[in-house]
Structures are given as C-alpha cells and as structure tokens.
Amino acid sequence: MIVRRFLLWARTASPGDRAEAVSALARAYLYGDLAPGDVRDAETALTAMLDDPSPLVRRAMAEAFANAPDAPRHVVVALASDQSGIAALVLARSPLLTDADLVDAVALGDDFCQTAIALRPRLTSGVAAALAEIACPQAVVELLGNPGAQIAPSTFARIHERLGDDPEIREALLERADCPVDVRQAIAVALASRLESFVVGRGWLSAERGARVAREAREKTTVALSAGPVADAARLVTHLRRTGQLTPAMILRAVLSRAMPFAEAAFADLAEMPGKRVVAILHDPRGAGFPALYRKAKLPPALLPAFEAALSALREAQGDRASAAAQLSRRMVERVLSACAALPAEESGKLLVLLRRYEVEAAREEAREASRAMAEDAALDVALAHVERGIVEAIRARGLLAA
Numbered sequence: 001m002i003v004r005r006f007l008l009w010a011r012t013a014s015p016g017d018r019a020e021a022v023s024a025l026a027r028a029y030l031y032g033d034l035a036p037g038d039v040r041d042a043e044t045a046l047t048a049m050l051d052d053p054s055p056l057v058r059r060a061m062a063e064a065f066a067n068a069p070d071a072p073r074h075v076v077v078a079l080a081s082d083q084s085g086i087a088a089l090v091l092a093r094s095p096l097l098t099d100a101d102l103v104d105a106v107a108l109g110d111d112f113c114q115t116a117i118a119l120r121p122r123l124t125s126g127v128a129a130a131l132a133e134i135a136c137p138q139a140v141v142e143l144l145g146n147p148g149a150q151i152a153p154s155t156f157a158r159i160h161e162r163l164g165d166d167p168e169i170r171e172a173l174l175e176r177a178d179c180p181v182d183v184r185q186a187i188a189v190a191l192a193s194r195l196e197s198f199v200v201g202r203g204w205l206s207a208e209r210g211a212r213v214a215r216e217a218r219e220k221t222t223v224a225l226s227a228g229p230v231a232d233a234a235r236l237v238t239h240l241r242r243t244g245q246l247t248p249a250m251i252l253r254a255v256l257s258r259a260m261p262f263a264e265a266a267f268a269d270l271a272e273m274p275g276k277r278v279v280a281i282l283h284d285p286r287g288a289g290f291p292a293l294y295r296k297a298k299l300p301p302a303l304l305p306a307f308e309a310a311l312s313a314l315r316e317a318q319g320d321r322a323s324a325a326a327q328l329s330r331r332m333v334e335r336v337l338s339a340c341a342a343l344p345a346e347e348s349g350k351l352l353v354l355l356r357r358y359e360v361e362a363a364r365e366e367a368r369e370a371s372r373a374m375a376e377d378a379a380l381d382v383a384l385a386h387v388e389r390g391i392v393e394a395i396r397a398r399g400l401l402a403a
Helices: 002-010 015-031 036-051 055-065 073-080 084-093 099-108 111-118 125-134 137-144 153-163 167-175 181-201 207-226 233-242 248-256 260-271 275-282 290-296 301-317 325-340 345-397
Strands: none
Touching: 002 015, 002 036, 015 036, 015 055, 036 055, 036 073, 055 073, 055 084, 073 084, 073 099, 084 099, 084 111, 099 111, 099 125, 111 125, 111 137, 125 137, 125 153, 137 153, 137 167, 153 167, 153 181, 167 181, 181 207, 181 233, 207 233, 207 248, 207 260, 207 345, 233 260, 248 260, 248 301, 248 325, 248 345, 260 275, 260 290, 275 290, 290 301, 301 325, 301 345, 325 345
C-alpha cells in the first residue's frame, strides 16, 4: 500500500523530492525488513522510476545500488545504459554486472564510461582486452594503472600496437610488472627509431651513422632486457625472430655480456633443438659439440671462431665473483679479438670492426663503473671527515681536549 501511494505521489512531486524518495525506497528495498509482497511492489516501483524524466532521480537510484549485491539486476543493467554520469556509478562498482555487460558497455559507452570500467577494483582479461581494443587513451592508462586488472600478454601487445605513440601509454606499459619482455623490447625499438629520425633530421648524425647507433642501442637494450626482472628469453627470441631482429651480432653480444639464457634460447630456436640439449652443449668444457650446433643454427661460418673464443672465455671466467660484469666482458672481447686476429682479412674484416666497437663499449662501461665507485668512496671520505671534525669540536667544547 505504501509503495502504491509513493507512485501516486511521485506524479506531482518535484524532481528533488522524487530523488530523495527513490533513494529512501532503494535503501528500504536493500536493508529494510519488508514483507515479501512489499519487496515485489518496491521492485516494481523502482523499475518504473527508471523512466523518470529527471536524471536526479535515476542518479539517486544508481548511487544507492552501485555497490549492492542484492540490488535488482535488471535495474542495475538499465542504469548502466543511462547517461554517462549515471551509468559510470554502476559501471565502476556494481558486482552484478557480468563480463558480457561490461564488454557491451565498453563498445557503446563514451570515454567517461570506459574510464569508469577501467577503474573497477577487479577486471578480467576479457574486459581488459575489450578496453585495449577500442577504449580511449585515458581509459587505457587507467586500465594499466589498475592493480586489480588481469591483462593478458596479447592485450599488452595490442595496446602498444594501437596506442604506442602516446608517451603516457608507453610509460604506463613499462610500469606494469607483468608487461611481457617482447612488448618492452618493441617499445625500446620504437623509441630508438624515433630518436634516429630526430637526430638524422636535425643533421646531428649522418643517416648511416644514425642507423648504426640506433641498431647498436636496440641490440644492447634487447640483451639487457633478456636478463632483467621480467626476462623471458624464449618469448623474446620468438618475438625477435618473427620481426626479423634476431641477428648473429646480437647473439654474440649476449654471449660476451654473459646473458646466456638469451643465447641458449636463440640457439635452441634457430637449431630447432631441445633447450636442455643446447644448454649442455654451450656449457660443455670441451666445446666438442658446438660446431655442429652452430652449423645447424645456420649462422655465418665466418663468425664461428668468435663464438668459440667467447664461449671458451666464458667457461674460464665462471666462478670469478670478484670481477665486475664490464671487466669480464672486456676480457672476453679481448680474447675473441686475439682468436680472430689470425683469420684472413676477407673473413675477419667486418667481424674485427664489430669487436673493436664492443671493446670500446666495454671499456667505457668499465670506466663508468670505476668512476662511480671512486666518486662514492670520495663522498664517504668527506662524510667521515665531517663526522670526525664534529666529534673533535664537541670534545673541545667540553674542555676535554686542548686546542
């Protein structure tokens, strides 16, 4: 009876009064001790109020039902299709909306609604994929910043493919701990290409030198990623081979950098051999099976001596905990240079040029590490000197030490 009177009263009440009454009715439906018949009448009345011409009324209903698991599902679904300011309230929070409801809202909603969905406390990989495919950039940024969002590796790749030119998107991708290594490498490649175009366009480098610098930066970054916190060497190698980036020089760099998981995955992929078998061959102290593995991987014959020398130096250096990575890398490059010095000029020309560049790079990295360590030691010495002077002055101030 009360609900029926409410519907009669609502015909002449002001929008503000109707909004307050609908909010009270929704709370009574959720938390009041209503008889079964009154519950049915209340649900009918609330459903009818979905047609109220005032957004104030529908917004009041959305605010009351946004977090409620016991709200009428059909009312929540209807509110999710309302004006964006109303729909966003339930899209962002309602536990009653299914993945299908959310995907539909992503497709039909505006930027505000898409962003509200991206901010939900929990998002499945299916909804995340829908947002990645069609949502506005701001919604995708919120998706990437949402720790409760389950994002599949293919979704990360699609986000980069569609919106990778946006600096905020790139930063959000890199900040996700679960962003796969192949997407990180693709971001690095894209940035290197943009920088190459910029410096060449400004005339700071020639086209040839710019291309070489960019290529070496890509290779260095790729090898570093293979040993990073989100490393997945096999996935990275598959990506590089699919995109035509896996080169003999990159594999040689990995060996010289002691990034053996990358080198192992590369040889296993190229030679189409089990990973465990490849690992055993590469780490065999005798190196007996490596030439056959190398040939099966179809790498250039001219580089075989360089790889053999690098692997030999790597085995000899194993267990040397006192040396820094840059120093060890430099010694390995020098070892390979010595092994290749006796090769005919027509076979070793380009290889020696490459190895000389590696030698310079290793020396510079070694110098950076040494200078950083010396600077830190100097800073520590200065700090200790200040502390000592302070102690002496404090003792003198107390008359315990003659001036």
